[in-house]
Amino acid sequence: MDVRRADERYRGGDPAAGIESLHAFSFGPHYDPDNLRFGAVLACNEERLAPGAGFDEHPHSHTEIVTWVVEGELTHRDSTGHESLVRPGDVQRLSSAGGVRHVERNDGEVPLRFVQMWLAPLEPGGDPAYEVVHGIADSTPYALPEAAAMLHVRRLVPGERTAVPDARFLYVHVVRGEVLLDGEILRPGDAARVGDAKDLEAVARGEGAELLLWEMAAG
Structure with missing residues (x-):
């Protein structure tokens, strides 16, 4: 990562x-x-x-x-x-x-x-x-087949855990709040680039968090 x-x-x-x-x-x-x-x-x-x-x-x-x-x-x-x-x-x-x-x-x-x-x-x-x-829900990934990619939006309350998609390429961008991802604390504007992501989860810290995650098959 x-x-x-x-x-x-x-x-x-x-x-x-x-x-x-x-x-x-x-x-x-x-x-x-x-x-x-x-x-x-x-x-x-x-x-x-x-x-x-x-x-x-x-x-x-x-x-x-x-x-x-x-x-x-x-x-x-x-x-x-x-x-x-x-x-x-x-x-x-x-x-x-x-x-x-x-x-x-x-x-x-x-x-x-x-x-x-x-x-x-x-x-x-x-x-x-x-x-x-309009108003995409957390449980509804947005597919972008033209790029072999899927966007996941996560809005987490304090202490909430969420599974991170397994992917050949995973890009995580923190919009707001703080999360713990694989031992790293990520804050607003921070990003993680993960190759061959598997069995990861993010945990919201502080007042919660909003994340954008790209699950990608091609690079």
Whole structure:
């Protein structure tokens, strides 16, 4: 298990424009040839947007983009005609496939924080696709067959234990709170990269925790 701490993330964004970004993997000007991906995960970015701030229209291709809002509301618009508000508890997926352009903004009156994860598809190309699952339940994994991956959301009360999926590649990101995983304490923004994960469990500490876990078969 390889633990990456929140303070090791690359800082990006444009603070003067109300955008603060923390990158877990090599990203943009923060090139790190030893940290390009884990399993299918290419990026795990924590984004903070001030009211009125956002990312103007920009392109993506050959990437599965999954977004988890922590607080606030995310406005999404894309070149295929989709427009939506994504709120805490919703899972948003944009399959950029052969190419798509989109806008991400905080059009609300309170700060917006979200975690965005990029995964590599098994096959490039195809047609873009978009969906939002509103209020996903802890017991309902979100399948991403295009990347041979499954997202599990865990919201744990203090002291609660949860089984961690067995997987060839397992990526665990702590959204909030603290957990004990295989002897390591993980706090907000920390992540664990586990190869050939088997028979692991996470235990919430303190006031509980919220976790995002990617179960992946390909890398």
